[in-house]
Amino acid sequence: MILDGRSAEAIEQAARTLRAAGLVAFPTETVYGLGADAANDAAVAGIFTAKGRPSDHPLIVHVSAGAGQAQAIEHFAQPLPDFARRLVEAFWPGPLTLIVTRQHGVARAAAGGQDTIGLRCPAHPVAQALLVACAAQGVAGLAGPSANRFGRVSPTTAQHVQGEFGDDLLILDGGPCAVGIESTIIDCSRGVPVLLRPGLITRARIEAACGERLRTRQDVGAPDPRASGTLEAHYAPSAKVRLMDAAAIRTALDLLGADARHIAVWSRAELKSRSSHLLQRRMPDDAAAAARLLFAVLREFDAQGVKLIWVETPPDEPAWEGVRDRLQRAAAAG
DSSP states (O other), X not given: OEEETTOHHHHHHHHHHHHTTOOEEEOOSSSOEEEEETTOHHHHHHHHHHHTOOTTSOOEEEOOOGGGHHHHHHHHBSOOOHHXXXXXXXXXXXXXXXXXXXXXXXXXXXXXXXXXXXXXXXXXXXXXXXXXXXXXXXXXOEEOOBSSSTTBOOOOSHHHHHHHHOSSSEEEEOOSOSSOSOOEEEEOTTSSOEEEEOOSSOHHHHHHHHSSOOBOTTTOOSOOOOOTTOSSSOSBOSSEEEEEOHHHHHHHHHHHGGGOOSEXXXXXXXXXXXXXXXXXXXXXXXXXXXXXXXXXHXXXXXXXXXXXXXXXXXXXXXXXXXXXXXXXXXXXXO
């Protein structure tokens, strides 16, 4: 059931559903999330069941902006290190998740049983309205992984979510997501900032905001905490995704000629084919614009029944790191 997320009545209905341990899909600026009361382990179990997601694969908890934010952080997390607080001040609300040390006895299911938990403050006005309404009913934050079956392409519209879960799920419609790929994830639980998942916010901006060098998992000897969206194979459509440079795609299309069928191409380069059956979409030259379209394009190709999706490899530039990460994980699933 899709409801207009701009409606106060819809927000209140969704908040009541969440307070009663139900599930609600809601928009964020990154992708649509499948929400439950993060402090209610039984409600969170419903997310794992609905998605078919392993219960030890942690979820990100979404908290509100404004006056209630500090209280929500204290509810779920132990005191943040100074560099993490600087990141909160610089990028919240926004597409940044921080992995921090969890408060004892709170949100164990959402944390996948770990002593750490992921926190984010989304920028989408519908998400913020829902979080404020939930807080008024005693729900401090919402566990909210992407609203799709586990491992599949993330949804960026309410209709994508409905296609995944049908009409029984309450879905707040906030329009297409403005960012289009999931948040950057920084581990703040080991005394230094460690990049676990790239996103729209670049390394340089993170380092400038927190005043420290951003480490990689190779820089830190201890094992990473488990975090959302960090499996090698993820974000995968039904069709097999292949990353190729423009020259390789051009050569393959020339070899197939008019026989190219059940193939879709997403590229920045203009590529010609003699086949009338080939599906082609142009990838924007701007990384942010490409991120906004990425999951919608993969879903569109799947809906057309293609067997192969050939994607021109994104540039090896900082702005493209998040897009490149999602495409590499989608290709690994094939």
